[in-house]
Amino acid sequence: MPSIIEKSILILSRAGTGTTMFSMGLFMAMQTKIIACGPRLTVVGIVLKCLAGPVAMAISCIAVGLHGDALRVAIIQAALPQSITSFVYAKEYGLHTDVISTSVVFGLIVSLPILIAYYFILGYVKL
Template identity: 45%
Template structure:
């Protein structure tokens, strides 16, 4: 079952509530790049390569984490919500 069918079968579009969706958005777009900056500088990345790693830290989540969450039943509804929210930011 892919992410679209899974989300269509859910009773609510935003799983876990608006607060957890907002927290997921903050974690994805602010905390992720904020952690990536000192980590990349520590390993010696500079210039355009540093900028690319910061951008990649803020990109939408991939579908593979959802597949694992669904397979092992570890909060797939919350992960699907964060996936959709992260994709709306870039469209």
């Protein structure tokens, strides 16, 4: 690919992420509640994302014969927070943007220490 096209795509991708984050910040600032779906549903969602997701990923990866570093990476990727792109799609199609914005922000805050813990635990476990 010519470098002028590659660099243009890089500039657009960097601008898009920042613009999306700004848009989500404005959206959340206009909300009346920080946790749109209630604390109970938020906790359930975070538990499902950070614990049930990696467990399901480990089971399915082991079932297909994945092991070693590839299995560790798959488990950690399953615990990664929800991307901001899902907020863009939710806003575009008018589907629960308040819940998605809560999920993105709180998922990021909670998942960072959990990801570090997974990294250390999986480093000591032989898979």
